[in-house]
Structures are given as structure tokens and as C-alpha cells.
Amino acid sequence: MDLAVEVENLTKRFGDFVAVNEVSFSVAEGEVFGFLGPNGSGKSTTIRILCGLLSPSSGHARVAGLDVWRDAERIRQRIGYMPQFFSLYDDLTVAENIEFYAGLYQVPPALALARQSELAEVLELGPVLDRLARTLSTGWRQRLALATSILHRPPLLFLDEPTSGVDPLTRRLFWEVIGDLAHEGITVFVTTHVMDEAEHCTRLAMMHYGRLIAEGTPEEMRTEHVQTMVEVQAHPIWPVLQALEKAPEVVEVALFGDAVHAELRCDLNDAEARVERKLQTAGVAYERVVAVTPSMEDVFVSLARRWERPTAAGADR
Amino acid sequence: MSRLRALLRKETRQMRRDPVLLRMMLIAPIMQLFLLGYAATNDVKNVPVALYDADRSTDSRLLAELIGHNHYFHLIATPDDPRALERLLLAGKAQLGVYIPHSFHRDRLRNATPTVGLYADGTDSNTAGVAVAYMLGLLGEQGLRWQLQQARAAGVGTSGVPQLLPEPRVWYNPELKSSHFMVPGVLGMILMTLALNTAALSIVREREGGTLEQLMVTPLLPRELILGKLLPLVVLSYVEMLLVLAVALGWFRVPLEGSVPLLLLMSLMFLVSALGQGLLVSAFARTQQEAQLTSFLLLTPSMLLSGFMFPIQNMPRVIQWLTYAIPFRYYLEIIRGVFLRGAGIEVLWPQTAALTGISLLLIALGVLSFRKHL
The missing domain is CATH 3.30.70.920 (Lrp/AsnC effector binding domain/regulation of amino acid metabolism (RAM) domain)
Structure with a gap:
């Protein structure tokens, strides 16, 4: 199977702070890869590097075989990215936001309309298409953000905490959609700090204080570590x-x-x-x-505590 | 191309939904021109004058009357005490003090040289200089009249004395109305300020709001982003320019003598240069506040060193060189030349070329320096 994402000894420093510390992993095509970890563990930084938004301090990262920094422009059309915070236009309607991004990804207008109605159907966005994004609640904004990130059918999709702050129904809907996308052959790279959601993934990596502390299928994670x-x-x-x-x-x-x-x-x-x-x-x-x-949360607590000790003892410095 | 079109449509939609921006861009400049068109003037008139008359003769009363009726001066007080004269100057109530000594009339009749003391408040050196010159003219003229009167009375002819007779002709602004000189400059300044500030906020607003992050992962190219931000602002500020121009011509009656196409084209270039500076600021600023401060720092030298406030030929050589980097300098020369002197491309081509060059350079710099990462 081809690799959608390859990361080797990736490190990102912001001054003295090491946000991502010598991280290596890979994601095969068609996987739903769950990137787990608490807030501030380096998940978003890693995603931003993979999207070409931040430069790696050292190490390598490749998406579809292309270097994420040097070949950033060649990767753009092949990825979709839903940032952690709502990043669409408050003063445009749902349909206008979708239309704008369809234009940026050069989706032909007729196809864009077809996709818009398809996504409106799947994500139940129909009733809010003509409302300004400003007037939407978090769950609806997240649906819109997901819709715009998959409009151009990218083979690789990055979702940074898509379910944070959304209600359980929307959460379930999101995971259904993610499952459908994977079924169509789209690789999904999704971060979350809600450990139960990890069960929906085919493979997991767990981040803590910028380090990758565990990797495996949900089954392996539960049985091998605890x-x-x-x-x-x-x-x-x-x-x-x-x-x-x-x-x-x-x-x-x-x-x-x-x-x-x-x-x-x-x-x-x-x-x-x-x-x-x-x-x-x-x-x-x-x-x-x-x-x-053990639940995924047990696994995480156990792994996190194990990794906290050397850090607290100053092994990192 | 379709990406640029998508961005243009999005920018236009956002602009239409931003009532503050529209008010700022279309109504504020007109109000500013009304206000500043009247306020920004170098005309010296109604200079407050205090006069102490120790002589109390027909001569001294004639001088007081002449000063009182002259529209350059406004006789505010005739104190009975020379120290009161000094106090009026010190308090800033009078800008010019006239002291007529008690021997004035007697000296004149005796053919001695009568003197008049003239005291000016030099705090505002420019106005003081002009006021003193006007006063010297007024007093000198009366002195000459008395001289001729006495010569005639004494039976001495004046024909034998050679006289220099200058015949001044003021071209291009024959009434020497400073509003004709200032209004085109004020027009340029208003356009520049608004264009630069608006453009300075355009990209950084998206950066601060987080929308730029989403934009950066798309295949949108830096040149498409810069053009997409620039073009709607060009259209908006051009409409604004036409409105302000209409006020300058219709209300302030500034004569428009020269090439209208050159004026319209170079106004466009000037707007592009101001918007280009703003976009550059916006591309690098991290917050809207930082962008606003930076554009303020760019605007100040533009106004001070462009010739808008102080004549460039009076500046030290090094600073004169600096003024060549300021687009407003060229636009001022063009707009003043076209409005008043009736100049066209045949004499204004160096300024036209410089302004066009700088504008294109600024846009190119924006396109080349914009980086699609955080």
C-alpha cells in the first residue's frame, strides 16, 4: 500500500519551546489515522507542518511522496484541511463560502453546485445555506467547515479536532461522514482529544508533550500498553x-x-x-x-503518566 | 483566472456588507475636503495689529486709518500706553505692534526722517515675515506720497529722478489664492490616507480572524491574492477620487486647465501606489493594530516630505534626495501642474514615469514578498 503521509524525525521549535520532538510515523492510503493527545501536545503543529503552513525545524515530512515544505504548492490541490478554529467568512452565507472555496480549488461551477447539494444533503446543511456564517452555532459552523474542506475531493484530508465543541448528534454524523470518505478511498488524518472517538480510526498515534508515545490499531493500543x-x-x-x-x-x-x-x-x-x-x-x-x-482513555492516562516522569525529572532538557 | 474571479467576487460581497467601510470611503473624504480645503491655507490676512499713537497728529491718524482699512490687517487696539502695546504682543492678541513717536508729524514737516516703530511677533515666522512686508509696503507707499506732496509744494520737480518701475504679472494663479494651490494637495492627501489605511487592514484582518490560514492551504497564488485584494479597493477608491475631484472643481472652483486624461490616469496610479504600500504593510503585520501604526508611520513622511506642507527646494540636500522615494511628491507635482498651470504629459513625463514605476514596483514587491505560511 502506498504511503499518504511519511514523517521522519520531525521537530518543530518555537524559540526554546519544542512543540514537536523527533516524531516519526507514516499513514497508508485509505486509512483513518487518529492523532490523539491532550491540548498542547503538538497535534495541531504537526498538522500545520503537513499542510505546508509551518516549516519543520528539522526532520522530514512528505505528503503523497512530496516534501511538504519544498513542494508545498504541488500538494495544495491534493489535500483538504479543516483547522481547529472556524476559519471561514462570518459575513458570507454558507452557500457563498462553499462557492468561494469551490472557485479557489477550480471546481467547475456545475460540478460545484452538484457537490454543494450532495454535501448539504449529507451534512444536513440545506436549511442554513442562505444564512450568514456569523449566525450559525458551533455545530453548524463545523459542518460548513467540513463541507468546504472536502469540496474538491482531496485524496488526503486533515481534520484538526473537527468534533470539539459540537453536540453528540453532530459528532456521530461527523464520524459517519469520515467513515464514508474512507470508504471512497480518501485518507483521513484526524486529531482529537476525545479518546472514545479513537475507536472509529483504523490506526492511532498518541502525542504527549511533543513526543509520539504510542502507535497502533485501537485494539493494539488497548491490549499492548495496559x-x-x-x-x-x-x-x-x-x-x-x-x-x-x-x-x-x-x-x-x-x-x-x-x-x-x-x-x-x-x-x-x-x-x-x-x-x-x-x-x-x-x-x-x-x-x-x-x-x-481498558478504554482508550485508560490507555492514554497510563501512557501519559509513564511519559510524564522522565520529563518532570528533567530528562528532556 | 477562475481563482482570482472567485476572490474578487468574495471581496466585493464582503465590501457591500460593510457599511462602515462604504461610509468611510465615500462620505468621509468629501467632508474632509470641505473642512481642510478651508483650513489649509497660507493666506496672510486679518493680521491683528495694535497701534500706539504718541503723536496724535493728523499724520498719525491717517496712518491708523490706512491700517484699519487694509484687508490684510485688523486693527484690534489703540492703547494709550507703550507698555500696553508690549503686553498685547506678549499675550498673542496682536501679531504686529505699530509705534508712532510723538515727533512724527513735526519731523515730517521739518524734512527730517520720521520714524515708525514696527514690532512683530516672530513665533510664527512665516506669517510675521509676510505681515511685516505688507506693513512696509503700506507705510512706504504713504511715505512716497508725502515725499511727492512736499516736493511739489517746494516747487522741486520729480521728473529728473530716475525710478525703477517693476511690473509684476502672476501667472497660473493670478489672484494668488492659496486655496487653488492647497485644494489639489489636500485632495491627494485625503485619497492617500484612506487608500493606505484601508489596504493596510485588508490582509491582516484575515490573518487575525484566522481565515488566512484556510486561504493559505488552497492553491491560490500570491499574485492572485494581492490582485484580488487590490482591484476592488482600486475601484472603490477611484469612485471616491471622482467624488472628491467633483467637490474641488464644483465647490472650490479650482481651475482645471491641463490634460484631464493625464489627471485621471495618474490619479489611478497614485491610488495604486498608496494601496500597494498598504498591502505591503498588511502582508507583514501580525495584528490590525500593528498595521495601523505602520501605515501611520508611512503617512507622516509622505505628508511632510512630499512638498505638501513645506517646499522641497527649502529642504537640506539629503532630505531632498529622500523625497524622490515618495509617490505623493510626484502626484503633487502632476496634480498642481495639471490643475493650475495647464500642463500635460509633455512637461510632466518625468513625474508620470516615476509615479508609474513606483506603483508597479510596490505591487510587484507585494506579490514577491507574500509568503503562504504562518
Whole structure:
């Protein structure tokens, strides 16, 4: 399979600050590549480099085999980009924004109209086509932004947090559309900090403090990085958290909804018993201890904490 | 081409929906011309004069009357005390003080040389110089009249004395109306200020609003972006130019003697040069505030060094060289030449060539220096 994106030892510095630190990964054509990480982890900077908007400080990045910096202009027509913040014109209507971008990508007018009605159908933009973008709420603006970024049918689409600030219905719609695009053979490179959304991707990379800390399919991410996970339900929950934090066999403890998730350094079959024993010795009341499959959020918390330590110890400096 | 067309359509739509911009561009300049056309004048008239008459003779009263009736002067006070005269000058109430000593009438009749003291407030050196010259003319004329009167009375003929008789003819602005000189310059200044400021905001507004980021990932070329931003502004400011020109001709009655096609074409070039400077500012500024400050820094030397405020020939040589880089300098020479002197391309070709060259250079610089990244 051909590579849509290749990144080798990519680094981006802003003065003393290293936003992207020696990152390497690749994305095959047709993948839905999820780029995960908290705010400020270097996701947007990486996307901007891949779109030719920022120069790499060192390392290489190629899109469709072309260098993203030197051949930036040759890449433009082949990519679509939806920035993290709404970047269309407030004082134009939805249809006018679409028309403008169709013109910039030289989509013939008849085809542009056909695509506009097709996208209006898929993204349910029909009723707002003649409204000024200024008057739209976030969810509708994001739909418009997605529509303009795929108007010219780019083989590679960059979506920077497309679902941030949108309601669950729009969120579901977005992932449906992303799935449809992938089905048509479009490579989708999507960032998010909502870990559950990662399940929609064919492959994931996780960023933290500018570094790539893990990579793999959602399945691999869940199984390879976190071995044993138990969920404890209790009222109150706080004493459980405190008791488990001190336990030597516990790697990570974190609140998960109204329960506690604890990652353990032991085999799955006696994990529940160990935790129960631990809590009984500590004299902490609990309702239930069950082994669970780690969620993507568990994986992220676990990986992030593991990577925080050397950084905090000054290993990065 | 279709990309440029898309950008032009988008810019036009946004312009039509921006009532502030339209008001700024179409109404403000006309009001400014009305205001500045009257205010910007070098005419010296109604100079406030205070007169102390120690003589109280028919002669001194005649001088006071002459001053009082002259439209260059306005006799504001005739104090009884020479120190009051000084106080009026110090307070800035009078710009010129006239002191007639008590021996004036007697000296004149005795054929001695009568003296009149003249004190000028030199704070505003220009006006003081002109006012003193007018006063010298007025007093000298009366002195000559008295001289001839006395010579005739004494039976001495004047025919034997050779006299120099200059015959001044003022061309191009025979009434020496400074509004005819200033209004074309004010017109240029208003057009330049608005064009530069509007263009300076055009790109940076998109940068600040984030829309430029989306624009930069498209295949839009820098030349298409610059032209797409420039052309709608050229049309808008050209309409503005025609309106302001109509006021200059219709209201201020500035004579338009020379080549109208040259005036219209060079006004276009001048607008392009101001818009080009603005676009350059806009391409590099990170915030609208920065763009506004930068355009302000460009406008000040344009006004001070173009010859609009001070004659270029009075400037030190080094600064005179600097003025060659200022498009407004050439436009001023063209517009003043065309309006008043009736000049055309046959004498204004160096200015025409320079202005055209600078305008095209500025646009080329904008196209070449614009970078499609953050």
C-alpha cells in the first residue's frame, strides 16, 4: 500500500519551546489515522507542518511522496484541511463560502453546485445555506467547515479536532461522514482529544508533550500498553483512590466516571482478589471490584503518566 | 483566472456588507475636503495689529486709518500706553505692534526722517515675515506720497529722478489664492490616507480572524491574492477620487486647465501606489493594530516630505534626495501642474514615469514578498 503521509524525525521549535520532538510515523492510503493527545501536545503543529503552513525545524515530512515544505504548492490541490478554529467568512452565507472555496480549488461551477447539494444533503446543511456564517452555532459552523474542506475531493484530508465543541448528534454524523470518505478511498488524518472517538480510526498515534508515545490499531493500543485493569465501585470513592495509590502493585489509579480504574502489575486472574484484599486490609468500604477491558482513555492516562516522569525529572532538557 | 474571479467576487460581497467601510470611503473624504480645503491655507490676512499713537497728529491718524482699512490687517487696539502695546504682543492678541513717536508729524514737516516703530511677533515666522512686508509696503507707499506732496509744494520737480518701475504679472494663479494651490494637495492627501489605511487592514484582518490560514492551504497564488485584494479597493477608491475631484472643481472652483486624461490616469496610479504600500504593510503585520501604526508611520513622511506642507527646494540636500522615494511628491507635482498651470504629459513625463514605476514596483514587491505560511 502506498504511503499518504511519511514523517521522519520531525521537530518543530518555537524559540526554546519544542512543540514537536523527533516524531516519526507514516499513514497508508485509505486509512483513518487518529492523532490523539491532550491540548498542547503538538497535534495541531504537526498538522500545520503537513499542510505546508509551518516549516519543520528539522526532520522530514512528505505528503503523497512530496516534501511538504519544498513542494508545498504541488500538494495544495491534493489535500483538504479543516483547522481547529472556524476559519471561514462570518459575513458570507454558507452557500457563498462553499462557492468561494469551490472557485479557489477550480471546481467547475456545475460540478460545484452538484457537490454543494450532495454535501448539504449529507451534512444536513440545506436549511442554513442562505444564512450568514456569523449566525450559525458551533455545530453548524463545523459542518460548513467540513463541507468546504472536502469540496474538491482531496485524496488526503486533515481534520484538526473537527468534533470539539459540537453536540453528540453532530459528532456521530461527523464520524459517519469520515467513515464514508474512507470508504471512497480518501485518507483521513484526524486529531482529537476525545479518546472514545479513537475507536472509529483504523490506526492511532498518541502525542504527549511533543513526543509520539504510542502507535497502533485501537485494539493494539488497548491490549499492548495496559495489561490488567480493574474497576472499583464504591461510595464514597475517595478513600479507594487513596488506598490504591499507595499500593506497590498498582501502576496507575484514575477516576473513571463515578468509579476508580486501577492498572496492576500482575496477571488478570488474581487481580480482583488482590485489590479486594488490599482494600480490606486498608479498611476501605467498596461495593464491587471487576476486571475490565481498558478504554482508550485508560490507555492514554497510563501512557501519559509513564511519559510524564522522565520529563518532570528533567530528562528532556 | 477562475481563482482570482472567485476572490474578487468574495471581496466585493464582503465590501457591500460593510457599511462602515462604504461610509468611510465615500462620505468621509468629501467632508474632509470641505473642512481642510478651508483650513489649509497660507493666506496672510486679518493680521491683528495694535497701534500706539504718541503723536496724535493728523499724520498719525491717517496712518491708523490706512491700517484699519487694509484687508490684510485688523486693527484690534489703540492703547494709550507703550507698555500696553508690549503686553498685547506678549499675550498673542496682536501679531504686529505699530509705534508712532510723538515727533512724527513735526519731523515730517521739518524734512527730517520720521520714524515708525514696527514690532512683530516672530513665533510664527512665516506669517510675521509676510505681515511685516505688507506693513512696509503700506507705510512706504504713504511715505512716497508725502515725499511727492512736499516736493511739489517746494516747487522741486520729480521728473529728473530716475525710478525703477517693476511690473509684476502672476501667472497660473493670478489672484494668488492659496486655496487653488492647497485644494489639489489636500485632495491627494485625503485619497492617500484612506487608500493606505484601508489596504493596510485588508490582509491582516484575515490573518487575525484566522481565515488566512484556510486561504493559505488552497492553491491560490500570491499574485492572485494581492490582485484580488487590490482591484476592488482600486475601484472603490477611484469612485471616491471622482467624488472628491467633483467637490474641488464644483465647490472650490479650482481651475482645471491641463490634460484631464493625464489627471485621471495618474490619479489611478497614485491610488495604486498608496494601496500597494498598504498591502505591503498588511502582508507583514501580525495584528490590525500593528498595521495601523505602520501605515501611520508611512503617512507622516509622505505628508511632510512630499512638498505638501513645506517646499522641497527649502529642504537640506539629503532630505531632498529622500523625497524622490515618495509617490505623493510626484502626484503633487502632476496634480498642481495639471490643475493650475495647464500642463500635460509633455512637461510632466518625468513625474508620470516615476509615479508609474513606483506603483508597479510596490505591487510587484507585494506579490514577491507574500509568503503562504504562518
